[in-house]
Amino acid sequence: MRYLLLNCFIAVLSVIIIGCPGFPITGSTDYPNPQFIYSHPSFSPDGSKIVYIWDTFNGLYIDLPIKGTSGLWIMDADGENRTLLKSGQYLEYPTFNPDGNSVLFSKHNLYKIDIDGGNFETIYNQGWVRQSSWSPDGSRIIFSADTSERFHGMFLLVMLNVNDRSSYHFDWHSARPIGSSPFAFSPAWNPNGNSIIFFHHFEGICSVDLNGSNYGLVQGPGDLKPSLSMLSVSSDGMKLTHDMADRIWTVGINGENPTVIAKEGYFPSWSPDGSQIVYIAPDPEIRNARVIWIMDSDGSNKHPLTRATDEED
Numbered sequence: 001m002r003y004l005l006l007n008c009f010i011a012v013l014s015v016i017i018i019g020c021p022g023f024p025i026t027g028s029t030d031y032p033n034p035q036f037i038y039s040h041p042s043f044s045p046d047g048s049k050i051v052y053i054w055d056t057f058n059g060l061y062i063d064l065p066i067k068g069t070s071g072l073w074i075m076d077a078d079g080e081n082r083t084l085l086k087s088g089q090y091l092e093y094p095t096f097n098p099d100g101n102s103v104l105f106s107k108h109n110l111y112k113i114d115i116d117g118g119n120f121e122t123i124y125n126q127g128w129v130r131q132s133s134w135s136p137d138g139s140r141i142i143f144s145a146d147t148s149e150r151f152h153g154m155f156l157l158v159m160l161n162v163n164d165r166s167s168y169h170f171d172w173h174s175a176r177p178i179g180s181s182p183f184a185f186s187p188a189w190n191p192n193g194n195s196i197i198f199f200h201h202f203e204g205i206c207s208v209d210l211n212g213s214n215y216g217l218v219q220g221p222g223d224l225k226p227s228l229s230m231l232s233v234s235s236d237g238m239k240l241t242h243d244m245a246d247r248i249w250t251v252g253i254n255g256e257n258p259t260v261i262a263k264e265g266y267f268p269s270w271s272p273d274g275s276q277i278v279y280i281a282p283d284p285e286i287r288n289a290r291v292i293w294i295m296d297s298d299g300s301n302k303h304p305l306t307r308a309t310d311e312e313d
Contacts, residue, residue: 042094044272051085051094052075054070056068056070070089086113092106097112108128109129124158124160128145130143131230136189140159142170144185156170157196170196185198196208196209205240230266232268233270247262262302283304286309292305
């Protein structure tokens with residue numbers, strides 16, 4: 001009997017503290033694990049649109065009223081006029097074609113879809129693909145992929161020619177012969193089109209020309225603990241933004257002036273004019289629910305574009 005009374009007391013106390021299941025939540029609310037309801041936002045080349053992932057699976061709490069269709073979405077840069085491009089769970093890392101007419105994204109394979117939802121196609125299916133980046137002229141795509149037979153997490157950089165879909169492992173370490181080159185992530189083209197910026201788990205943030213020469217470190221591994229998950233190059237090629245230790249940083253292309261511009265944030269991406277950065281951070285009221293924010297490139301004027309209780313229908 002006393003165990004029954006104790007369980008009843010705990011249930012009543014839970015309702016008082018947490019709230020009744022199914023009702024909207026107000027005030028500051030914490031949950032035990034971060035939930036990326038929204039993730040991977042990225043600007044269109046003209047700055048008018050943002051493509052992003054919205055996934056109900058990442059936020060399944062019984063007392064959080066999440067409704068809508070998981071998948072790849074696009075919206076105006078002010079957060080209005082949201083449109084579903086492709087439904088599905090576990091989609092990742094969308095990025096626009098330089099002409100703004102289509103979007104790459106990954107879900108094990110690499111896919112492309114037009115911004116009106118048409119012409120969906122598989123671009124690469126020979127490995128487990130993560131982040132990708134278009135060349136400035138749209139002729140090539142570089143991405144991080146595990147191409148081993150059993151997917152051991154040995155991510156390499158793969159270069160793909162768009163026209164004939166031929167691909168090869170990008171030999172970034174030829175100027176620094178360290179054997180093989182696994183654990184390479186977040187490749188991004190320098191806007192000059194002649195070099196690649198990427199993160200290597202042991203080396204740090206690296207820069208290298210397309211022919212494998214002029215290898216150099218932007219930030220060494222001692223400055224990047226733990227590892228980052230996303231980096232983006234400004235349109236003038238002078239700065240990077242990246243997330244590391246759950247914070248958003250900016251740093252000069254040569255490693256100068258590393259600065260924290262958001263004390264909590266993930267998946268940052270520059271606007272085309274370099275004036276703003278879109279990223280993921282906690283909802284103002286539901287702290288462990290991650291949503292889309294935008295800020296000026298110096299870290300000022302932070303505000304959310306979406307909310308955890310928005311309905312994506």
